[in-house]
Amino acid sequence: MELGSVQDQSASTFSLTDEDHTLANSLRFTLNQDPRVTFCGYSIPHPSDARVNIRVQTTGDPASEVFKDSCQDLMLICQHVRSTFDHAVTNFKNEKGINAMDLKP
Template identity: 40%
Template sequence: MSAEEDIKMEDPQQVPQDEQEMVYNPDKIKILPGAAEDGTAASFQIVDEDHTLGNALRYMIMKNPEVEFCGYSIPHPSENKLNIRIQTYGSISAVEALHQGLDNLSELCDVVEDKFAEKLKEGDFTNEDP
């Protein structure tokens, strides 16, 4: 293992900003029991997330024509856990649909951030106080 890989595993803060997204936390998401044997349906639990990610991710996953169903729930308001269920028609797995949804959501956020920064640089805005 190289020193660079060692840094990525040990301390994500030392990794350059453009490489930080490559750091994977295996405790962040897990597949819940009850997944279909063929992989077309599965439930996932994402820790330390709420409706903000849940609704946006559900929307992005449902835009995929290969996805039959996607829904999410917060099991209990005092627990910071998000459960998401994905069922596909069979051409892709639920795990693939989740990855595609996360990638699409990330790309959308990048576009919004870029457009926002572009408008700030232009300076063509006013600040109106009520």
């Protein structure tokens, strides 16, 4: 849900429910890497409320567009990390001669 001003689309606050520091800090990081972002920060209104508010201010581009781009960037980063991890596990298993049946939980 966007709480920003209707006239100034370059600044908005996004409220994400059922989220915490894990997603908020990751989004803050990716947003701050974007040269279009002049300010980004997040807050958690209350520890018992599973919600985060992420404030985004840009150089003029719509904050909603920049926020969406950042979410997509974060998704690509996560996919890359997962792919790299899976590849490393496969290589480890192949080097050690371990098959999937040997690794029962």
